[in-house]
Amino acid sequence: MTDLAELIGVLDAAYPPKLAESWDSVGLVCGDPAQQVSKVLFAVDATAAVVDEAIAWGAQALVVHHPLLLRGVDSVAADTPKGALLHRLIRADCALFSAHTNADSADPGVSDALAAAVGLTVTGPLDPKPVASMDKWVVQVPQTHTAALMSALFAAGAGALGDYREAAWYTAGTGQFLPVDGANPAIGAIGTVETVTEDAVEVVAAPSARRAVLAALRAAHPYEEPAYHVTECAPLPSSLGIGRIGELAEPETLREFTERVGNGLPRTVWGVRAAGDPDRVIERVAVCGGAGDSYLGAAIRAGVDAYLTSDLRHHPVDEHLRRGGPALVDAAHWATEFPWCAQAESVVTRALPGLTTRVSTLRTDPWTVTG
Numbered sequence: 001m002t003d004l005a006e007l008i009g010v011l012d013a014a015y016p017p018k019l020a021e022s023w024d025s026v027g028l029v030c031g032d033p034a035q036q037v038s039k040v041l042f043a044v045d046a047t048a049a050v051v052d053e054a055i056a057w058g059a060q061a062l063v064v065h066h067p068l069l070l071r072g073v074d075s076v077a078a079d080t081p082k083g084a085l086l087h088r089l090i091r092a093d094c095a096l097f098s099a100h101t102n103a104d105s106a107d108p109g110v111s112d113a114l115a116a117a118v119g120l121t122v123t124g125p126l127d128p129k130p131v132a133s134m135d136k137w138v139v140q141v142p143q144t145h146t147a148a149l150m151s152a153l154f155a156a157g158a159g160a161l162g163d164y165r166e167a168a169w170y171t172a173g174t175g176q177f178l179p180v181d182g183a184n185p186a187i188g189a190i191g192t193v194e195t196v197t198e199d200a201v202e203v204v205a206a207p208s209a210r211r212a213v214l215a216a217l218r219a220a221h222p223y224e225e226p227a228y229h230v231t232e233c234a235p236l237p238s239s240l241g242i243g244r245i246g247e248l249a250e251p252e253t254l255r256e257f258t259e260r261v262g263n264g265l266p267r268t269v270w271g272v273r274a275a276g277d278p279d280r281v282i283e284r285v286a287v288c289g290g291a292g293d294s295y296l297g298a299a300i301r302a303g304v305d306a307y308l309t310s311d312l313r314h315h316p317v318d319e320h321l322r323r324g325g326p327a328l329v330d331a332a333h334w335a336t337e338f339p340w341c342a343q344a345e346s347v348v349t350r351a352l353p354g355l356t357t358r359v360s361t362l363r364t365d366p367w368t369v370t371g
């Protein structure tokens with residue numbers, strides 16, 4: 001047994017909520033963080049059948065990819081389709097948690113699982129998310145106060161670099177100033193040019209800590225008018241972001257690649273279809289789990305041979321091919337995201353081996369018949 005808060009902590013560490021798109025709604029939908037959890041079910045969608053499975057199996061938590069409540073909600077009355085599910089989950093003491101676009105952008109994330117399922121070796125994101133930019137603070141301080149100033153900056157949140165704390169760089173120099181009427185100098189006298197041996201202390205800090213760092217700087221610095229400046233560091237590319245680019249071990253035709261995708265993903269009624277010359281040679285491939293038509297341009301810019309995603313439509317596909325873009329492979333939305341369930345399950349079982357977990361094998365792809 002572990003508590004739900006601990007499970008949420010593990011999922012949030014793997015799929016940080018801050019990576020979610022601004023329009024998204026991720027995290028705990030229902031459930032008490034203090035409740036005990038022993039069984040966790042993973043699925044793409046919280047459909048009625050998946051909720052049935054979670055309750056029948058005795059799960060205390062259902063972890064899904066798609067948020068049950070994405071838009072504003074005024075009611076979860078039990079006579080609404082989604083309200084009914086929430087009532088049933090709450091009565092059964094089963095929490096509902098979703099990791100959506102945060103799981104898309106995380107490393108590893110949804111598209112890593114998709115790429116692995118179809119035999120691609122990932123080389124990077126399709127649409128990289130820049131890492132959060134940092135502030136670089138430079139403060140000139142008399143050497144007598146260097147240690148005290150650094151302690152105050154660290155206490156305000158500066159100096160954290162990955163798993164390192166109290167990171168700083170400082171170098172000695174000479175500061176000069178002329179106090180004029182009205183000044184109350186800590187060192188020197190009105191009307192006399194003063195030179196002081198000072199350190200220039202450099203630290204990084206998150207932009208969100210700017211107010212706290214400035215207050216700490218002013219409180220710890222002996223001068224009436226401390227000299228300092230703050231620079232916003234340029235954002236850098238990262239391994240985070242939507243979609244992935246990957247490579248096949250051996251080139252193959254689009255026909256073969258489409259078959260590979262069909263074999264690598266769970267079967268759906270519609271199956272997998274491709275647009276483009278069936279004999280086109282495919283080696284580098286972009287993938288995007290879920291509806292990826294907004295990244296068609298990114299796939300062209302990436303210069304890949306094929307782009308695997310879902311929910312593609314006639315006109316965007318037709319125009320994309322006229323522009324000479326990569327071949328397009330369209331699978332069921334659910335099928336492209338299903339491989340993520342096993343990834344999320346392994347994230348949880350690695351961190352919390354005492355839990356019993358399982359991935360729902362229910363096919364929540366809404367399409368049921370072909371003609």
Ligand SMILES: [Zn+2]
Pocket residue numbers: 066289290291333337
């Ligand atoms: Zn999706």
